[in-house]
Amino acid sequence: MNIAHLLLGAAQEFRDIAALARGDTVHLGYRDLWRRVSVMSTHLTVRFGLTRGDRVAFAMTNCVESIEVMYAIWHAGLCAVPMNAKLHAREFAFILENSGARLCFVTPDLAATIAEAAKEAPALKEIVDVTTRAYGFMAVGDPSTIADCEPTDTAWLFYTSGTTGRPKGAMLSHRNLLAMTLNYYADVDRPPAGASMVHAAPISHGSGLWNFPMVARGVTQVFPESGHYDVAETVGLMNRWPDCSIFLAPTMVKRLIEHASAADLKPGALRLISYGGAPMYVSDLKRALDRLGSVLCQLYGQGESPMTITHLSREMHAARQHPRWEARLASAGLADTCVEVRVVDEQGRKVPVGEVGEIVVKGDTVMSGYWNNPEATAKSLRDGWLWTGDVGAFDEDGFLTLKDRSKDMIISGGSNIYPREIEDVLNLHPAVAECSVVGRPHPEWGEEVVAFVVSRPGSKVTPAELDRLCLDNIARFKRPKDYRFIDALPKNNYGKILKTELRTKL
Ligand code: AMP
Secondary structure, three states: OOOOHHHHHHHHHOOOOEEEEEOOEEEEEHHHHHHHHHHHHHHHHHHOOOOOOOEEEEEOOOOHHHHHHHHHHHHOOOEEEEEOOOOOHHHHHHHHHHHOOOEEEEOHHHHHHHHHHHOOOOOOOEEEEOOOHHHHHOOOOOOOOOOOOOOOOEEEEEEEEOOOOOEEEEEEEHHHHHHHHHHHHHHHOOOOOOOEEEOOOOOOOHHHHOHHHHHHOOOEEEEOOOOOOOHHHHHHHHHHOOOEEEEEOHHHHHHHHHOHHHHHOOOOOEEEEEEEOOOOOHHHHHHHHHHHOOOEEEEEEEOOEEEEEEEEOHHHHHOOOOOOHHHHHOOOOEEOOOEEEEEEOOOOOEOOOOOOEEEEEEEOOOOOOEOOOHHHHHHHEEOOEEEEEEEEEEOOOOOEEEEEEOOOOEEEOOEEEOHHHHHHHHOOOOOEEEEEEEEEEEOOOEEEEEEEEEEOOOOOOOHHHHHHHHHHHOOHHHOOOEEEEOOOOOEOOOOOEOHHHHHHOO
């Protein structure tokens, strides 16, 4: 079973329906997309000499070529390694090296960064810029037949940061991705052929994962020309393309309803906004429902069980007359159709309804493990259950409310930031004795990064120096927005830093 069969099926069933669009303009129909992908796949195997299971990375701002590249990879029986376009050169270098990617596709804005990162990735032999003739040449030649794959072959290596701050590659198989696709139809939506989806959120993450249910139904996938989330442009595209779906992080939903151009949205233009990846405040959600109507569906998932743990459907959002409507809006909804979800204690025993515990998940969407990281795999996958690191509680109707993120992760503007990663960088400064990073609520971004720093006796360090250090080592959006210099970090009896106490000082 090869996930690229979804595109083959669509080419047969939806031939001339637009598969991809760049802004207002159709790029390729389903039949032509299929043909292009099968020719590109020949180049991957014959010209680049790639064989089943080889990793092919891509670092791209959102563009139609990202879908071409992904399906060419799967068609050839290879494994895609999507990288977030906002990462730092060092982070790209780590992923390229760790995954052993042999080829990397880029958009021109990232070409120099990837070339720099490639110096540390000996297996990487070639970088292809999708705006060059070299890429255009990949669409010329003979098509190949779709590669045979086992359902368990890894199709998508999803790099997610761990508690240690070092990214880990969650191995998602063809079967995982197919289960996620079918789950979309069961719990989220079943769009008709010729409907549309706008990709405004990063294609390396949630928005990209939703390509599968779109392709299999003959939906037109539309890429903003800016390659980013520009609210006015997005609203224009929603009005232009029929029956439009979109995936947005909660902060992006907020920006949409607060933007003047939201008033230009034509009635009925929006079919669905699926949102998730971070908590949505109930007050924002109510405003969004008032403004946009019953088009919102919430998803709770993680890279290790992509987009599929629980959902709060459009109907649940709309049920205002229900006595527990508000509590439900504050929850992440019911367990998804294709998984079993439990809340457990440290020994893995189910805790009673209403009690808080760790959320664990089992089912066909759950990853097979972390790439080349048996230790982390053993911690996360126990007896077939994925330990999510999230803490929550079920109510008596089966609605799951997330209480906290046990991993202390910060989510800013929909992007995950792991404190340890920033702490590691700040600790490089000779005048820093100790530091600890936490998230502070921010009205627009959800959270922002704050660093507590203890300097060494007799030495002095300035925020500007620490900022410089961060800019040299990690992605810009991860650097602290505030530095607090304190005499000592609060610690428990075991010497562990008490982040909860630090948060009370914000
Ligand atoms: P990622 O692996 O990057 O997709 O991040 C997954 C994490 O984001 C989860 O483990 C949760 O902590 C958080 N998350 C995902 N969806 C939601 C949601 N609907 N509400 C609150 N937090 C969420």
